[in-house]
Amino acid sequence: MTTESPSRAADIEAINRLVATVEHSQRAKDPEEFLALFHPDAIWTTAHGKVLVGLDAISEFTRKVLPAANWDGQVTYEVVHVLFIRPDVAAVKVRQRYLSPGEESEGAPLYVVAKQPDGRWLLTACQNTGVVADAP
Template identity: 80%
Template sequence: MHMNTESTAYAADIEAIEQIVATVERSQQRKDPDEFLSLFHPEAVWTTGGGKVLIGLDAISEFTHKVLPAADWDGKVTYEVVHVLFIRPDVAAVKVRQLYLSPGDESEGAPLYVMSKQDDGRWLLTACQNTEVVAG
């Protein structure tokens, strides 16, 4: 019975994590920095696809407000959870497949999101690295 309870708990956590990634997707599609930023731990670390390191929500916010609304793409992007590794019950490494689907600009990203579960049960993006997938 213990195993069942544990797997049920993890199922709920995986669902919550998938919801965070779905919200990342939606916020990127809508170019909505505030929805995106609501998903972060206050002391989060974010490394952009271009290798820019942003430490803390203020730095992530400043960058996101500058870059996301001005992005010159049409918002056709999908994010899919491909693997979740629970490092601890309240810390998960989440591998994501990111696909840009604009005609003539089809590219792929392989972000890694380390998320932490807060005392209120919410999962937040805590240490994230965006990585472009280079063909070949």
């Protein structure tokens, strides 16, 4: 038996859709679809440690690197855990896998998402961390 409220279940489903849209935008190398998922004051830290503050900085970086990415676009994103910090803020742990013939890499992003007055969940503070194979 679950004790999850209908509104909490709807929020989790909306967060899963948000992450699925991140996946879709990355596969399509579509900066506009990706950027539409961010809060205007968002903070993004790339897997290589570049800190981007605000949608303007995130946009400039994304429009430069996403369309030119040298991978074949095969990437998956899976929500592995959602922690509600308050009803309108959640920490979302994601498993990110890049799949190329003969090569695979993994990331472990953490997205802090915030529910907007219109009900949409937006990426607000994000850290994209690469997973090092065989790390202790």
